[in-house]
Amino acid sequence: MDCENGADTSTRKRKLCRLVVLSFALLCILQATLNISLRLAFYSSDTTTTPDCEAIIKNLTKQQDMRMNELACYIQQGWIYFNHSLYYVSSNKNTWNDSREDCLQRGADLVIINSREEQNFIREFKKRTWIGLTDAEKEQTWKWVDGTTLTISFWDTDEPNGAGGDEDCGEIYFPETENSWNDESCDTKNVWICEKKNVEII
Template identity: 90%
Template sequence: MDCENGADTSTRKRKLCRLVVLSFALLCILQATLNISLRLAFYSSDTTTTPDCEAIIKNLTKQQDMKMNELACYIQQGWIYFNHSLYYVSSTKNTWNDSREDCLQRGADLVIINSREEQNFIREFKTRTWIGLTDAEKEQTWKWVDGTTLTISFWDTDEPNSLVRDEDCAEIYFYRRENSWNDTPCGRKNVWICEKKM
C-alpha cells in the first residue's frame, strides 16, 4: 500500500510540475505577444504624429527667425541687447515725463532695474540718466513704471532724501559707484534709457 501511495504521489508531483512549466510557458508567450502588440501600437502612433512634430519644429524655427530679424532691426536702430532686454539710450535730454513718453512711443518704457547685473550694465553708459522709478503717487513709496514696488535698490548714501521739494523721480547720478541712485525733481532734464523686454 505504501508503495502504491508513493508512486501515486510521484505521478501527481510530475503532473503538477508539467502544469506549472506549461503555465509558465503560456505566460511567456502571452507576455511576448503583448510586448510586440504594444511596440507596434507605439510605432504606428509615432509615425502618425511625426508630421505634427515636424510642423511644430518648423513653426518654432520660423518664430526664432522672426525674433532674430526683429532683434537685428532694433540693433540697427541703435538699441543694445542685454540679458533678454533691449535698451535705447537717448542722445538728447528731457524731463522724466517727456522721457517716459518717448519710450512709450517706441513700444518700451523707462528702464526697470531688477538685478545687480542690470544696474552695472546701465552704469556703463557713464551718464546721468533717468530710470523708471518714481514716488510721485505717494511720497516715499517708490514704484517702477510698471506699477511694481521697489524690492532691490541701489540708492546712494542718504538717498532718497527729498532734499529739494518734490524730488519724485529717480536717476543714476553717481554712475562710478554701484549705489548710484539719486532722487531729483522730475522737471530736470536728463538723458534717459528705454527698456523693451524680448
C-alpha cells in the same frame, strides 16, 4: 621542448585574437540590429504624428527666424540686448515725463532695475540718466513705472532726501559707483534709458 612551447603559445594568441575580433563583430551586428529595430518600432507605432512633428519643427524654425530678424532690427535702431531685455539710451535730454512718453512710443518704458547685474549693466553707459522710479503718487513711497514697489535699491548715501524741494523722480547720478541713485526734480532734463522686457531670441 622550447620550440614546441613557443609554437603552442603563438597558436593560443591567434585563437584569442580571433575570439576577440569575432566577439566585437557580433556586438556590432547586435547593436546595428537593435538600432534598426528601435527606429522601425518608433516610426511604425504612430505614423500619423510624424507630419505634425515636422510642421511643429518648421513652425519653430520660422518663429526663431522672425525673432532673430526682429532683434537685428532693434539693434540697427540702437537698442542693446542684455539678459532678456532690450535697452535704448537716448541721445538727447528731456524731463522725466517726456522721457517716459518717448519710451512708451517705442513700445517700451523707462528702465526698471531688478538686480545688481542690471544695475551694473546700466552704469556701463556712464551717463546721468532717468530710470523708471518715482514717488509722485505718495511721498517717500518709491514705485517703478509698472506699479511695483521698490524691493532692491542702489541709492547713494543719504538719498533719497528731497534736498532740492519737489524731487519725485529717480535717476542714476553717479554711474561710477554701484550705489548711484538720486532723487531729482522731474522737470530736470536728463538722458533716459528705455527697456523692452521679456525679449526671447530662441
